């Protein structure tokens with residue numbers, strides 16, 4: 001169940017996402033990692049800044065968290081992401097031992113350019129994971145998060161579509 005604390009952390013994820021621009025051209029995707037009610041790390045999409053296709057907000061957050069904690073796993077933590085994590089980030093989350101993924105906008109709320117697969121939904125990655133203790137919940141501040149991105153019916157030029 002998404003509660004007021006979740007919304008508070010999602011607001012922080014939105015703040016991180018938009019600190020260098022809020023239009024969809026700025027790819028304002030943000031993530032925060034929270035353990036025992038405390039922020040462990042946060043990050044925003046850095047693929048262009050770092051010339052690194054893997055520098056999604058969630059990956060940036062995990063790398064920062066690992067540096068701070070000097071540990072690769074965050075047992076019991078919650079990951080907040082303004083957008084449903086892609087396959088790479090969902091798999092990374094499975095490996096980090098994070099217990100809960102909370103996202104804002106989901107696949108159906110935004111343009112398809114944000115996802116790598118036509119049919120496979122990353123919710124299924126979690127459903128099929130060996131881990132039984134991982135939950136994923138979407139729709140936390142859905143409207144606020146979705147408005148950061150290209151909309152499902154937007155005519156996005158091919159050169160801006162990162163999944164083509």
Ligand SMILES: [Zn+2]
Nearest residue numbers: 056086088089
């Ligand atoms: Zn990702």
